[in-house]
Amino acid sequence: MGAITKEEFEAVCAYVYGLTGISLDNTKAYLVETRLGSLVKELGLSGYGALLAKAKAEAAKHLEKKIIDAITTNETLFFRDSAPFELLREKILPEVAGRGKKSAPGKPPPIRIWSAACSTGQEIYSIAITAKEVLGVNGCDIRLIGSDISEAAMNAAREAVYSKFEIDRGMPGHLVDKYFAPRGHKWQLHPAVKSMAEFRKVNLMGPLEAMGKFDVIFCRNVAIYFSQADKAKLFERLAKCLVKDGYLIIGSTESLRGVCPAFELKMHGRAAYYQIKD
Ligand SMILES: C[S@@+](CC[C@H](N)C(=O)[O-])C[C@H]1O[C@@H](n2cnc3c(N)ncnc32)[C@H](O)[C@@H]1O
Structure with a gap:
């Protein structure tokens, strides 16, 4: 050929x-x-x-x-860019959990977080581990959804078994000891963390309303593959999937400036995030 x-x-x-x-x-x-x-x-x-x-x-x-x-390019790693996970730990999770407790008498609604292009799962499980660390074992009802267009990547995410190379890319040693068990030459995520996430095949170019509303959306390092016009349409649709005061987190090299006027850029320490303008 x-x-x-x-x-x-x-x-x-x-x-x-x-x-x-x-x-x-x-x-x-x-x-x-x-x-x-x-x-x-x-x-x-x-x-x-x-x-x-x-x-x-x-x-x-x-x-x-x-x-x-x-x-598709499935490049990913645990706790990628670190700042979004500091933001999650220090600000988002405590705030969203507090919001739920205040909202109505009785059981607070679950916290919903979406990793919208989750690849092989490192992002959603970094979120799951951060939530476990911040909220404790029985602290809160939390629903994590990972989606991707690549079924092979998502199957790997569902399996949650990682090579030493993958573990070494971002997963701190004390969290490996706490949340993974050796399986041959690989590492298996504990069932209690794995079961926090569910996975769906979702094409971000298609309609997204069926996903429902989220407190936090991670949409990182995927829009870089789309045209400016498609990026704009994607973030307009994602805006509709966020609750009021919900958080959108994009990749460290990405920006919504001139892309989607619905969003306002905010900072927490060195972490950037977006919220819908009032
Ligand atoms: C570079 S990875 C990013 C993974 C993770 N979000 C991160 O930042 O580490 C990009 C992912 O986007 C997915 N993807 C590409 N086009 C997509 C589409 N139209 N809808 C959903 N996922 C898509 C790819 O399959 C790939 O797994």
Whole structure:
């Protein structure tokens, strides 16, 4: 199989965009070759055109899922950027838990947190461990939802078994001892933490109302793959998924300036977060 042609690359870009909203510019031909070339070879196909034709013709969408798994970048780590987790620990969780207790007599409503592009689970489990540390074992009813478009990534998240390399990327030693058990050469997250999170396949380019309302949304390092127009639409839809005074946390290299006027940037120490303007 030769190098990807301009026509093939354009067809792949249109197909990937239609499925995921991921916007591949002209500099990404190499990325398409390295990520989809092996699928072309594995299936004994003549090229990228044949790959797309086969994927589009398949009712069960197995190949479509494989293409999504291959083309998405699932890079993540535990306690990524650290500041959002300081924000969660020092401000958000105590405040939201207090809000629930004051809201009405009887049982307070659960705290709902969404990791909206959770990849292999490191983000949602960093949130779960932070919640355990702040609120204690029986401190609060907390619902954590992780979602992603890549089923392979989400299956890994559901399994919650991590290699030493993955554990070493961000999980402090004392929390490994407290929340993980060795399993062969890997580490299994304790069932009590694992069961705090549930997972759903959600395409952030699609409607999001069915997700309901959240106290906190983490939407980090995914909008970087979308066009400016799609980013704006995404954050407008996410704004509708937040409760009043809810928190939106985006990636450390991202900004909503000029993207979504509904949100106001706020700081807590070195952590940036967004809330809907009054
Ligand atoms: C770089 S990872 C970010 C993981 C995590 N949020 C973090 O910051 O560490 C980006 C994730 O976005 C997911 N993704 C890409 N396009 C998506 C879409 N349209 N809807 C939902 N998830 C998407 C990918 O599958 C990937 O797991």
